Amino acid sequence: MFKALILDQQDKKTTAEIRQIDESLLPEGEVLIAVDYSSLNYKDGLAITGKGRIVRQFPMVPGIDLAGSVIESTDSRYQAGDNVVLTGWGVGEGHWGGMAEKARLKADWLVPQPQGISSKQTMMVGTAGLTAMLCVQALVDAGVKPESGEILVTGASGGVGSAAVTLLAQLGYKVAAVTGRAQENGPLLKTLGAQSIIERSEFEQPARALEKQLWAGAVDTVGSKVLAKVLAQMDYNGAVAACGLAGGFDLPTTVMPFILRGVKLLGVDSVACPYQKRVDAWDRLVELLPQSFYQQACREVGLEQAAECAEAITLGQVTGRTVIKL
Incomplete structure (x- = not known):
C-alpha cells in the first residue's frame, strides 16, 4: 500500500482526496518507481481543481512531473536503484502521475537524473x-x-x-x-x-x-x-x-x-519532446541555473497541501516553482 492523491468525479465535479492505494492498481508500464518528489504546474492546478479539461479518465493521480528511484524494471535501460526523471507524455492526464509514493511508467518516457543535480532540484526545474x-x-x-x-x-x-x-x-x-x-x-x-x-x-x-x-x-x-x-x-x-x-x-x-x-x-512543446532533445536540455539547465535559483524561486510542500496550492496557482497567486515531497 502507498499514499496517493486521487482525483475523481462526483456530479460532474472533480474531487481530490489522499488515499492508501494497492500497488496492483497502478497502470501498465515497464518501470516501477519510488517517487521522491513531484511538482505543481499550471496544468496540475487545472486538473486538481477541475477548472480545465485536463484529466481524460477517472480515477486519476495528478502530477505531470516526478523524480525518484527505480524499484524494478523489465527494460534493460533502467535497473533497480537508478534515479530517473519524468516530465510530460500525458502522465497525470491519461496515465497515473507523480503525486503518489509510487508510479509505474513506460521506459520511453523517462530520462536518467542529470549529473550534478538532486531529485528535489530536478522537480524545482520540472x-x-x-x-x-x-x-x-x-x-x-x-x-x-x-x-x-x-x-x-x-x-x-x-x-x-x-x-x-x-x-x-x-x-x-x-x-x-x-x-x-x-x-x-x-x-x-x-x-x-x-x-x-x-x-x-x-x-x-x-x-x-x-x-x-x-x-x-x-x-x-x-x-x-x-x-x-x-x-x-x-x-x-x-x-x-x-x-x-x-x-x-x-x-x-x-x-x-x-x-x-x-x-x-x-x-515550443515539452510534452512529447524527443529523448535526446530532453537530455540535452536537462544538461544545459544543470550548467546554466545558479544555486541561487533553487533557493529563491522554489518552495516545498507536502501532498496534503497540493489541493490548496492547486487552487492558488490557477488564480495566479503562486510565484516560482512548488515541489511536492512524497
Missing part, C-alpha cells in the same frame, strides 16, 4: 524549467543574440517565466519581465536577472496590427491578447517562443508582424 530551456534554445536557434536587443518574458512570475528570466540573464540577455503583480514580484524577478519589470495590464489592451518595435525576442507563456500585443511590438526579424495559454488559447492578431517585419512565431 516541466516548467525544461519548457523554459526549450524556449530559450528556440530563440538562440532563431539567431536572437544578446546584442540583438531586449528579450520580453510574459507570465514572468510563474514557473516557466521565472526559469526563462534566469536562463536568459545567465546567457547575457537583457530581460524585461511582465507580471500581474509587479510590486509584489518585481524584487524576486530582478534578483533572478530581470532588468525591468512591466505590469501585465499594459499588454491586455487590444493590439494594433503593428506597434512600436521594442523586443528582439520574447518568451510567451500567456497566449491570447498578451501574445498578440507582443507580436505587434517585435523588432524586425524578431522571434517569439510561445509555450503557454494561461490567458487563453485564442490569438487575436493579424499577419502584419509576419509579412512586414519578418517576425517568427516559434511553437
Whole structure:
C-alpha cells in the first residue's frame, strides 16, 4: 500500500482526496518507481481543481512531473536503484502521475537524473524549467543574440517565466519581465536577472496590427491578447517562443508582424519532446541555473497541501516553482 492523491468525479465535479492505494492498481508500464518528489504546474492546478479539461479518465493521480528511484524494471535501460526523471507524455492526464509514493511508467518516457543535480532540484526545474530551456534554445536557434536587443518574458512570475528570466540573464540577455503583480514580484524577478519589470495590464489592451518595435525576442507563456500585443511590438526579424495559454488559447492578431517585419512565431512543446532533445536540455539547465535559483524561486510542500496550492496557482497567486515531497 502507498499514499496517493486521487482525483475523481462526483456530479460532474472533480474531487481530490489522499488515499492508501494497492500497488496492483497502478497502470501498465515497464518501470516501477519510488517517487521522491513531484511538482505543481499550471496544468496540475487545472486538473486538481477541475477548472480545465485536463484529466481524460477517472480515477486519476495528478502530477505531470516526478523524480525518484527505480524499484524494478523489465527494460534493460533502467535497473533497480537508478534515479530517473519524468516530465510530460500525458502522465497525470491519461496515465497515473507523480503525486503518489509510487508510479509505474513506460521506459520511453523517462530520462536518467542529470549529473550534478538532486531529485528535489530536478522537480524545482520540472516541466516548467525544461519548457523554459526549450524556449530559450528556440530563440538562440532563431539567431536572437544578446546584442540583438531586449528579450520580453510574459507570465514572468510563474514557473516557466521565472526559469526563462534566469536562463536568459545567465546567457547575457537583457530581460524585461511582465507580471500581474509587479510590486509584489518585481524584487524576486530582478534578483533572478530581470532588468525591468512591466505590469501585465499594459499588454491586455487590444493590439494594433503593428506597434512600436521594442523586443528582439520574447518568451510567451500567456497566449491570447498578451501574445498578440507582443507580436505587434517585435523588432524586425524578431522571434517569439510561445509555450503557454494561461490567458487563453485564442490569438487575436493579424499577419502584419509576419509579412512586414519578418517576425517568427516559434511553437515550443515539452510534452512529447524527443529523448535526446530532453537530455540535452536537462544538461544545459544543470550548467546554466545558479544555486541561487533553487533557493529563491522554489518552495516545498507536502501532498496534503497540493489541493490548496492547486487552487492558488490557477488564480495566479503562486510565484516560482512548488515541489511536492512524497
